[in-house]
Amino acid sequence: MKSILIIGGDSFIAGKFIKEYSGRFNISAISRVNTGIKNEVVVDNLFEIDQNYFNNIDVVINFAAIVHRPEISDEDFYDRVNYKLPVHIASIAKKKNVQQFIQMSTVAVYGETSLIKPDSNPSPKTAYGCSKLKADITLRELENETFRVVSLRPPMVYGGGLAPGNLMKLISLVNKGIPLPFGEIKNARSFVHVNNLVGFISKVIANEYSGIYFPVDEKNYSTTELIVEISKRLNKRIWNFKLPLLGQKLLRAIKPSLYSKLWGNQIIDVVYEFARPKYDIVQGIEEMVNSYLKKNK
Structure with a gap:
C-alpha cells in the first residue's frame, strides 16, 4: 500500500x-x-x-x-x-x-x-x-x-455536494426565479466531476505516471444547457431569454472575463483510456442542487 x-x-x-x-x-x-x-x-x-x-x-x-x-x-x-x-x-x-x-x-x-x-x-x-x-x-x-x-x-470542477465555484453561483441565481439573459447561448465548455478527478488521480498514482494531464468529462456543455438542467433539478420555471447583441457587446467590453466564461468556448480535446469518466454533469448538478437546498432550508 x-x-x-x-x-x-x-x-x-x-x-x-x-x-x-x-x-x-x-x-x-x-x-x-x-x-x-x-x-x-x-x-x-x-x-x-x-x-x-x-x-x-x-x-x-x-x-x-x-x-x-x-x-x-x-x-x-x-x-x-x-x-x-x-x-x-x-x-x-x-x-x-x-x-x-x-x-x-x-x-x-x-x-x-x-x-x-x-x-x-x-x-x-x-x-x-x-x-x-x-x-x-x-x-x-x-x-x-x-x-x-x-x-x-482540470477545467471547472463540480459535483460532490457544495463544490465551490461558478456553477454553484449559477444554481443560486436560478433559484431566485428571476428572468435570466442566458438563452440560446451556443457555446461549449469542458468540465470535470470531482469524482472523475479524484479517480483520475488514483490512476496516475497506481500507474506511476509523470507529465501533464487533463482530467475532463467526456461531454461538453453550453451555458444555456447548464441553466436548463439546473432549473429542472430546482423545479423552477424561469424565463431564460436571449441577450441582445448590443448587450453582449457591452458586457464583453465592460466584463470581458465574465463574458468569456458565459458565452465563450473552452474545450479540452483529450481522451485517456486508463481513466474513462464514470460521472456526468447531470449527476453532479443534482448532487449540488440537493446540497444547496439542504443548506438553505
Missing part, C-alpha cells in the same frame, strides 16, 4: 480524495484548518512544515492554492502560494526520496484558448494562471529518474 502525504487537506478536492481512497492508500494530510480527518496535522504556515512528515512517503499531492479572485491582480499574492509553495514542498519531497509529486494545476494556464490539446501552448491571462504555469515549469525541472512530477490541469 502506497503512503501518500496530502498538502492542503482542507481543500474541497482533497477531502473527496481522502474520503474515497483512505482504504486503498495510507493517507496522511497537512492542513491549515482542522477537518477531523484521520492522520491530519494542522499548521499555521505551510512553508514551515516539519520535514520529518515526508519520511517514508511514496507520493505527495499538493492541493494547496489561492484560487482566482477577479478583484486581486497582484502577482506576488498568487506567486507565494501557487508558485513558491509547491516548489518548496517538491524540493523537500525530492530530498526525502519521495517517488512522485502531483501538483494540482489548472486549465487557466491556457487563458481563453478555445480548443486545448496536449500540445497547446500555454497563454495565461491572469496572475492566477501565470503563477500556476510558473510552478508547472519549475516543478518539471526538478524531475529525474527517481522523482516523477505530475501536473494536472
Whole structure:
C-alpha cells in the first residue's frame, strides 16, 4: 500500500480524495484548518512544515492554492502560494526520496484558448494562471529518474455536494426565479466531476505516471444547457431569454472575463483510456442542487 502525504487537506478536492481512497492508500494530510480527518496535522504556515512528515512517503499531492479572485491582480499574492509553495514542498519531497509529486494545476494556464490539446501552448491571462504555469515549469525541472512530477490541469470542477465555484453561483441565481439573459447561448465548455478527478488521480498514482494531464468529462456543455438542467433539478420555471447583441457587446467590453466564461468556448480535446469518466454533469448538478437546498432550508 502506497503512503501518500496530502498538502492542503482542507481543500474541497482533497477531502473527496481522502474520503474515497483512505482504504486503498495510507493517507496522511497537512492542513491549515482542522477537518477531523484521520492522520491530519494542522499548521499555521505551510512553508514551515516539519520535514520529518515526508519520511517514508511514496507520493505527495499538493492541493494547496489561492484560487482566482477577479478583484486581486497582484502577482506576488498568487506567486507565494501557487508558485513558491509547491516548489518548496517538491524540493523537500525530492530530498526525502519521495517517488512522485502531483501538483494540482489548472486549465487557466491556457487563458481563453478555445480548443486545448496536449500540445497547446500555454497563454495565461491572469496572475492566477501565470503563477500556476510558473510552478508547472519549475516543478518539471526538478524531475529525474527517481522523482516523477505530475501536473494536472482540470477545467471547472463540480459535483460532490457544495463544490465551490461558478456553477454553484449559477444554481443560486436560478433559484431566485428571476428572468435570466442566458438563452440560446451556443457555446461549449469542458468540465470535470470531482469524482472523475479524484479517480483520475488514483490512476496516475497506481500507474506511476509523470507529465501533464487533463482530467475532463467526456461531454461538453453550453451555458444555456447548464441553466436548463439546473432549473429542472430546482423545479423552477424561469424565463431564460436571449441577450441582445448590443448587450453582449457591452458586457464583453465592460466584463470581458465574465463574458468569456458565459458565452465563450473552452474545450479540452483529450481522451485517456486508463481513466474513462464514470460521472456526468447531470449527476453532479443534482448532487449540488440537493446540497444547496439542504443548506438553505
